[in-house]
Amino acid sequence: MQASHLLLEEPIRLASILESSTPNPFSSMTKIIGTLGPSSRDVETIEKLLHAGMSVARFDFSWGDIDFHQETLDNLKKAVKNTRKLCAVMFDTVGPELQIINKSEGPIQLTAEEFVVLTPDATQVASSSVLPVNYPELASVVKPNDTIFVGQYLFTGSESTSVWLEVVEVQGTNVKCIVKNSATLTGVLFTAHAAGVPVGLPTLSDFDKETIAKWGVRNSIDFISLSYTRHAEDVRQARAHLTKLGDLYQTQIFAKIENVEGLKHFDEILKEADGIILSRGNLGIDLPPEKVFLFQKAALHKCSMAGKPAIVTRVVDSMTDTPRPTRAEATDVANAVLDGADGILLGAETLRGLYPVETITIVQKICAEAEKVFNQAVFFKKTVKAVGEPMAHLESIASSAVRAGTKVRASVIVVFTSSGRAARLIAKYKPSMPVLVVVIPKLTTNHLRWSFTGAFQARQCLAVRGLFPMLADPRHPAESSTSTNESILKVALDHGKAAGIIKAHDRIVVCQKVGDSSVVKIIELDAY
Numbered sequence: 001m002q003a004s005h006l007l008l009e010e011p012i013r014l015a016s017i018l019e020s021s022t023p024n025p026f027s028s029m030t031k032i033i034g035t036l037g038p039s040s041r042d043v044e045t046i047e048k049l050l051h052a053g054m055s056v057a058r059f060d061f062s063w064g065d066i067d068f069h070q071e072t073l074d075n076l077k078k079a080v081k082n083t084r085k086l087c088a089v090m091f092d093t094v095g096p097e098l099q100i101i102n103k104s105e106g107p108i109q110l111t112a113e114e115f116v117v118l119t120p121d122a123t124q125v126a127s128s129s130v131l132p133v134n135y136p137e138l139a140s141v142v143k144p145n146d147t148i149f150v151g152q153y154l155f156t157g158s159e160s161t162s163v164w165l166e167v168v169e170v171q172g173t174n175v176k177c178i179v180k181n182s183a184t185l186t187g188v189l190f191t192a193h194a195a196g197v198p199v200g201l202p203t204l205s206d207f208d209k210e211t212i213a214k215w216g217v218r219n220s221i222d223f224i225s226l227s228y229t230r231h232a233e234d235v236r237q238a239r240a241h242l243t244k245l246g247d248l249y250q251t252q253i254f255a256k257i258e259n260v261e262g263l264k265h266f267d268e269i270l271k272e273a274d275g276i277i278l279s280r281g282n283l284g285i286d287l288p289p290e291k292v293f294l295f296q297k298a299a300l301h302k303c304s305m306a307g308k309p310a311i312v313t314r315v316v317d318s319m320t321d322t323p324r325p326t327r328a329e330a331t332d333v334a335n336a337v338l339d340g341a342d343g344i345l346l347g348a349e350t351l352r353g354l355y356p357v358e359t360i361t362i363v364q365k366i367c368a369e370a371e372k373v374f375n376q377a378v379f380f381k382k383t384v385k386a387v388g389e390p391m392a393h394l395e396s397i398a399s400s401a402v403r404a405g406t407k408v409r410a411s412v413i414v415v416f417t418s419s420g421r422a423a424r425l426i427a428k429y430k431p432s433m434p435v436l437v438v439v440i441p442k443l444t445t446n447h448l449r450w451s452f453t454g455a456f457q458a459r460q461c462l463a464v465r466g467l468f469p470m471l472a473d474p475r476h477p478a479e480s481s482t483s484t485n486e487s488i489l490k491v492a493l494d495h496g497k498a499a500g501i502i503k504a505h506d507r508i509v510v511c512q513k514v515g516d517s518s519v520v521k522i523i524e525l526d527a528y
């Protein structure tokens with residue numbers, strides 16, 4: 001009988017664990033998103049991150065100004081050019097984040113059982129007895145016994161650098177708390193999170209809107225990571241903002257689920273968003289620890305069935321200071337892959353950690369190893385069953401491509417697309433072989449100028465498990481004809497060969513339109 005869990009079909013031969021893994025020329029199928037910052041913003045380091053497998057760079061606007069991020073992004077562009085490795089750009093909003101600014105920048109010692117006051121008075125200097133928070137309404141939304149967490153920007157979960165507070169008393173606009181664990185807060189910015197407490201600030205702040213309109217437009221951002229998404233309406237509003245900003249109508253919105261409100265409205269948010277970020281850092285404060293895994297498994301399942309990419313955060317926090325993850329962290333990364341995650345997002349590890357390159361290398365290796373034992377057959381069956389019959393035309397073509405790829409043990413699936421739709425549908429069935437996405441540019445006009453689509457759509461594949469995009473030459477017409485199809489396919493196969501994923505005699509599944517019909521064909525390469 002076949003196992004129904006998502007870990008391989010046969011019991012693992014334990015001795016095989018000791019055999020070294022064959023290096024994977026195409027990195028892992030699971031994508032790695034790195035937050036860029038002080039530890040990872042020079043060209044040389046970014047080149048190493050790209051070689052190690054980072055395919056999306058996150059710019060977190062909770063911290064740093066526009067010029068700082070611009071300099072980092074200009075370096076990323078140089079690194080992409082030098083390495084010839086594509087990398088997408090993700091803009092992370094500040095949103096309704098509660099922040100404490102530590103103007104003096106000196107360490108703040110907090111001692112267990114002592115009191116500290118949270119105040120909306122921004123003129124106060126942060127100290128062991130008072131912490132100024134950027135939210136005037138805090139006192140009216142919390143009550144005694146509520147839990148408030150305060151940690152360094154991109155906190156790692158270490159209890160010596162972050163603190164748990166319990167509300168003792170509301171005193172006017174101030175909130176008096178008792179410190180639950182001794183800690184030293186360092187850095188200029190701390191994030192505060194009141195567990196389960198609704199914050200009445202807009203999801204897209206005025207700062208976010210302005211920064212997207214300036215920095216985002218200037219840099220053609222591929223993704224918005226919409227922090228603290230709580231309702232589908234948040235996504236609709238962000239979409240309405242993007243639609244007004246030239247090329248950014250193509251930007252995808254990944255809703256970050258980081259509190260119970262987002263969890264409650266998960267289904268409606270998933271319908272509206274292009275992807276989901278399971279923000280376990282903040283959500284891990286709202287949820288009791290014993291429930292976090294349940295959220296992860298349930299949410300990843302929903303994303304898989306919807307065919308929308310899902311990213312898991314906060315996996316190897318301890319690598320911020322050490323060159324190896326803990327056993328629990330290493331196992332956790334593998335479990336995220338087995339649960340069906342598309343990508344892993346790194347925060348403090350790459351932003352300010354001591355081992356940014358090592359972190360990506362290790363996470364990439366764990367992902368690749370987990371993918372090998374992912375029970376694709378069971379996953380495929382479940383997905384086909386959930387989709388039901390009759391299937392939409394393109395869905396049936398996409399699932400057939402994956403089935404054919406498995407049956408003939410194809411080394412890759414090649415898919416032609418302009419919008420990326422066909423590629424995402426193939427990815428939904430999580431094939432065990434890479435999917436080479438050939439993005440065919442389309443000429444469009446906004447009545448003022450002509451431009452090609454394709455660049456956004458290609459880079460957006462970089463957040464989807466198993467997709468490896470390439471842009472076709474815009475001189476090829478978007479209308480498929482036999483001769484253009486053949487010449488584009490040849491370029492794609494040459495690309496696959498150069499990347500080391502296609503060899504002589506390999507079987508390849510191709511998904512494309514011939515005339516008006518979508519077809520799935522299997523080709524067998526000659527010896528060359």
Ligand SMILES: Nc1ncnc2c1ncn2[C@@H]1O[C@H](COP(=O)(O)OP(=O)(O)O)[C@@H](O)[C@H]1O
Nearest residue numbers: 416417418419420421422440480511512513518
């Ligand atoms: N330029 C092209 N040449 C050949 N086949 C294509 C092309 N663009 C899309 N296809 C195929 O057409 C079908 C619809 O794919 P889809 O991704 O929805 O296309 P589009 O991006 O043009 O909306 C799929 O079978 C896909 O492989």
Ligand SMILES: C=C(OP(=O)(O)O)C(=O)O
Nearest residue numbers: 279280281282313314347
């Ligand atoms: C990724 C998270 O948030 P941030 O954007 O603050 O890193 C998180 O809370 O897990």
Ligand SMILES: [K+]
Nearest residue numbers: 062092093094
């Ligand atoms: K943020």
Ligand SMILES: [Mg+2]
Nearest residue numbers: 258279281282
């Ligand atoms: Mg967060």
